[in-house]
Amino acid sequence: MSAQLHPVARTADALVDVRNVVKTYKRDTQELTVLNGISLQVPEGEFVALMGPSGSGKTTLLNLVAGIDRPTSGQVIVAGTDVAKLSESELARWRSRSVGFIFQFYNLIPVLSAVENVELPLLLTSLGKRERRDRALTALKVVGLADRSSHYPRQLSGGQEQRVAIARAIVADPKVLVADEPTGDLDSRSAEEILALMETLNREFKKTIVMVTHDPRAADRAHTQHHLEKGVLAG
Amino acid sequence: MxxxxxxxxxxxxxxxxxxxxxxxxxxxxxxxxxxxxxxxxxxxxxEGTSANRLITRHGVSLVFNLPLSYAGRIASVPGVKGVATTAWFGGSLPAEKEGAAEKDTKADEGAEATTDWSKFIPSMAVDSEKFFPLYPEYQINPEEFRQYMSDLQGAMIGRKLADKYKWKIGDRFFLESFIPPYRKSSGPFEFIVRGIIDTDPVKHPKTDTNLMYFHYKYLYEGTGQRIGAGTYTIGIDDPEQAGTISKAVDALFENSDAQTHTETEQAFAAGFISMAGxxxxxxxxxxxxxxxxxxxxxxxxxxxxxxxxxxxxxxxxxxxxxxxxxxxxxxxxxxxxxxxxxxxxxxxxxxxxxxxxxxxxxxxxxxxxxxxxxxxxxxxxxxxxxxxxxxxxxxxxxxxxxxxxxxxxxxxxxx
Structure with missing residues (x-):
C-alpha cells in the first residue's frame, strides 16, 4: 500500500497541517500529556521556528511532523498525507521521500565518508550507483563541502558535520525539512553559517522548513515563530 | 548487494x-x-566391513594369541562357512642405508638395516587358502593368486599401497613387525610382490586397499612355530544369525584357558579404532x-x-x-x-x-x-x-x- 492511498484535503496552502493533536506518554502507571490539542498550519515554502522551554513539547511536535512518532489523537497531514494512518513500512517509505531530518548532534555514521553519508537515503531508491554518487556530490556542493566528500566525520569540524547532515537531508529532494536545534551544538560562527544555509535552502530551493530552537537569534531567521508552553501553542 | x-x-x-x-x-x-x-x-x-564376517579374538585382550586348534572347532559351529587364521603383523620397511644401491643389495639390506618406523605398512598374516574366499570384494588376478599361493614369501598388495611405493609384481622388500613375538633373530621378513588387490570402486567404494597380506605359515615358521592366532576371521551364511553364531563360538571355549570374544567385523573394527570408548x-x-x-x-x-x-x-x-x-x-x-x-x-x-x-x-x-x-x-x-x-x-x-x-x-x- 502506498502513502497516496491516504490523501487528505489540506487546508489552503498548508503543506504541514497539524489538527487538534494530542500526544500522551505512559510512564509506568502515570500518563503524561506532552501535546494537548495543538493545531498548526505551515504553508508551503515557509520557514517556521518552534520555540519554548524544555519539556514544552516542541521536539515531540517536530517528531510528529517528521513521521517518526504518532499522535495519540488528532491528525498530522503533511503534503496531503495523513501520517498517522500509514503503516510502519508505509511511514518509512514516506519519510524517505517526503522529509529531511536535521539533528542537533548531526548523527552522521562514523564509518562512512561525507559523500557516503549523504548517499545513504538514496540507497532506498532505485537509482544506480553512479547516479547516487552524482546526486550526493551535488548535495555536498550545495552545502559548500564538495572538496570534503571523502572526509570522515571525525575529520570534519562540527559546522562541517552539520552541513553534511543537511546535505543528507536534502539529497532525496524532500518537500519538508525538519531541524531539531540544528545550531544547538555549534559555536556562534558555525551556527551563523548553518542558519544562512537553511535560509538559502528555503529561499532558493523552496524548501519548507520547520525548526525547533532555543536560540532567539536562530528563531529570528525564520519567517514565523511559534511558542509552546506545556503542550499548547502560546503564540 | x-x-x-x-x-x-x-x-x-x-x-x-x-x-x-x-x-x-x-x-x-x-x-x-x-x-x-x-x-x-x-x-x-x-562401511567397508561385511555383515557376513565375524572376528574371534582372545576374551581378555587383542594382545593375547589364541590356540591354533580353535580353527577346526569354530568351523564345526552351524552357520559357519569358513574360518581363517589371521595375525596382525604391523610391519615397517627397513631404513634406507646411506650409499646403498636400491635394488641389487636388498638381500643384504634386509639383514643389516635398522627399521624405519615412519614407513609403517598395514600388513596381516593370513591363512590365504581360507581367508581370500571370505573377501569377495577383492579383485585378484587368478594367475597372480596362483603364483602367490605357490610362494611362501609371496605378498598380496593392495592397489593403494602398491601405488604408494611403486611396487610391481616380482619386487622384493623387507618388513619387521613392531610386535616382539613376530620378529625373528635373523632380521626382517623378506617378501616378494606376487599379486595386486583391486576392488570395484562403484560396488565397494569404502574397501581399503592400503594394506598387504602374506602367508600365516611364513610367519609361523619364521618365528619358530611359537605363535598362535591373533584372530580368527569367520565367514557366515546368514548375517541375521551373527549374534547366535558369535555366542555359539564363544560358548565353545567358555571353560578353556583362552576364552574368546566373537563379534561382527564392523563391531571389531569400531572397537579397534575407538579403543577407549x-x-x-x-x-x-x-x-x-x-x-x-x-x-x-x-x-x-x-x-x-x-x-x-x-x-x-x-x-x-x-x-x-x-x-x-x-x-x-x-x-x-x-x-x-x-x-x-x-x-x-x-x-x-x-x-x-x-x-x-x-x-x-x-x-x-x-x-x-x-x-x-x-x-x-x-x-x-x-x-x-x-x-x-x-x-x-x-x-x-x-x-x-x-x-x-x-x-x-x-x-x-x-x-
Whole structure:
C-alpha cells in the first residue's frame, strides 16, 4: 500500500497541517500529556521556528511532523498525507521521500565518508550507483563541502558535520525539512553559517522548513515563530 | 548487494572485535570439520566391513594369541562357512642405508638395516587358502593368486599401497613387525610382490586397499612355530544369525584357558579404532560444546555492536529504512561474520588434515588405522559452512529483532 492511498484535503496552502493533536506518554502507571490539542498550519515554502522551554513539547511536535512518532489523537497531514494512518513500512517509505531530518548532534555514521553519508537515503531508491554518487556530490556542493566528500566525520569540524547532515537531508529532494536545534551544538560562527544555509535552502530551493530552537537569534531567521508552553501553542 | 559495502564498513569499525569473533568462529568450524572428517573416515571404514564376517579374538585382550586348534572347532559351529587364521603383523620397511644401491643389495639390506618406523605398512598374516574366499570384494588376478599361493614369501598388495611405493609384481622388500613375538633373530621378513588387490570402486567404494597380506605359515615358521592366532576371521551364511553364531563360538571355549570374544567385523573394527570408548559420542560432544560457546561469544559481540549503534539505527530508520531492512542489515552482518569464520575454519581444517596425511610418522599412524586417505569431504565442509552461518544467524537474530522493534524516539532519547 502506498502513502497516496491516504490523501487528505489540506487546508489552503498548508503543506504541514497539524489538527487538534494530542500526544500522551505512559510512564509506568502515570500518563503524561506532552501535546494537548495543538493545531498548526505551515504553508508551503515557509520557514517556521518552534520555540519554548524544555519539556514544552516542541521536539515531540517536530517528531510528529517528521513521521517518526504518532499522535495519540488528532491528525498530522503533511503534503496531503495523513501520517498517522500509514503503516510502519508505509511511514518509512514516506519519510524517505517526503522529509529531511536535521539533528542537533548531526548523527552522521562514523564509518562512512561525507559523500557516503549523504548517499545513504538514496540507497532506498532505485537509482544506480553512479547516479547516487552524482546526486550526493551535488548535495555536498550545495552545502559548500564538495572538496570534503571523502572526509570522515571525525575529520570534519562540527559546522562541517552539520552541513553534511543537511546535505543528507536534502539529497532525496524532500518537500519538508525538519531541524531539531540544528545550531544547538555549534559555536556562534558555525551556527551563523548553518542558519544562512537553511535560509538559502528555503529561499532558493523552496524548501519548507520547520525548526525547533532555543536560540532567539536562530528563531529570528525564520519567517514565523511559534511558542509552546506545556503542550499548547502560546503564540 | 548495494548494502554490502555498508555492512563491511561496520565490520571494519572495530576490527579487533570483529577479528577475534571471526577467529573464535573459525576455531569452532575448524574443530567441527576436523572431527567430522575423522568420524566420516571411520564410518567409511566401518562401511567397508561385511555383515557376513565375524572376528574371534582372545576374551581378555587383542594382545593375547589364541590356540591354533580353535580353527577346526569354530568351523564345526552351524552357520559357519569358513574360518581363517589371521595375525596382525604391523610391519615397517627397513631404513634406507646411506650409499646403498636400491635394488641389487636388498638381500643384504634386509639383514643389516635398522627399521624405519615412519614407513609403517598395514600388513596381516593370513591363512590365504581360507581367508581370500571370505573377501569377495577383492579383485585378484587368478594367475597372480596362483603364483602367490605357490610362494611362501609371496605378498598380496593392495592397489593403494602398491601405488604408494611403486611396487610391481616380482619386487622384493623387507618388513619387521613392531610386535616382539613376530620378529625373528635373523632380521626382517623378506617378501616378494606376487599379486595386486583391486576392488570395484562403484560396488565397494569404502574397501581399503592400503594394506598387504602374506602367508600365516611364513610367519609361523619364521618365528619358530611359537605363535598362535591373533584372530580368527569367520565367514557366515546368514548375517541375521551373527549374534547366535558369535555366542555359539564363544560358548565353545567358555571353560578353556583362552576364552574368546566373537563379534561382527564392523563391531571389531569400531572397537579397534575407538579403543577407549565411544569415539563418535566424544567427538560430537566436543564439537557441540565448542559450537555452543562460540554461539555465546558471537551473540555477545553482536549485542554489543548493536547496542553501541542505537543512534545510528535510529538515524537509519529516520532516513526511511524500514524496520525489516534494519533487521536485515544486522542479520547480514552476523551472517557475514559466520561466513568469514566458516571459510577460515574450513581452510584451517583442510590445511591440518593435509599436513597430517603428509607428515612423517603421523601419516603412517593414520595409515595403520586405515585412515590413509583422510581428506576433508565436500559434504563435511558444506556442513561446516552451514553451521557457521547458522551460528551467525542465531547470534544476530535477537539483537536484530530488538533493533526491529525499537522505536526511533526511544533510541534517540537513550543516547
Amino acid at each position: 548495494k548494502f554490502l559495502p555498508f555492512i563491511f564498513k561496520h565490520l571494519k569499525r572495530n576490527w579487533i572485535r570483529t577479528g577475534s569473533t571471526v577467529l573464535a568462529m573459525s576455531l569452532c568450524i575448524f574443530l567441527f570439520c576436523t572431527l567430522q572428517t575423522v568420524l566420516h573416515e571411520i564410518n567409511g571404514l566401518l 565411544n569415539l563418535a559420542l566424544l567427538l560430537n560432544t566436543i564439537g557441540l560444546a565448542v559450537s555452543f560457546t562460540i554461539l555465546l561469544v558471537t551473540a555477545n559481540t553482536m549485542s554489543m555492536a548493536v547496542r553501541e549503534r542505537r543512534t545510528e539505527i535510529a538515524v537509519l530508520k529516520t532516513l526511511g529504512f524500514g524496520s525489516a531492512q534494519v533487521m536485515g542489515l544486522i542479520v547480514a552482518e552476523a551472517l557475514l561474520l559466520g561466513a568469514l569464520g566458516g571459510a577460515l575454519g574450513i581452510l584451517g581444517s583442510r590445511g591440518l588434515i593435509l599436513f597430517l596425511t603428509k607428515a612423517p610418522v603421523i601419516k603412517d599412524v593414520l595409515a595403520g588405522m586405515g585412515l590413509s586417505s583422510l581428506a576433508l569431504p565436500p559434504p563435511v565442509a558444506a556442513m561446516g559452512f552451514a553451521v557457521a552461518l547458522l551460528l551467525g544467524l542465531a547470534a544476530g537474530f535477537v539483537p536484530a529483532y530488538n533493533a526491529y522493534r525499537s522505536k526511533i524516539t526511544d533510541m534517540l532519547r537513550t543516547v
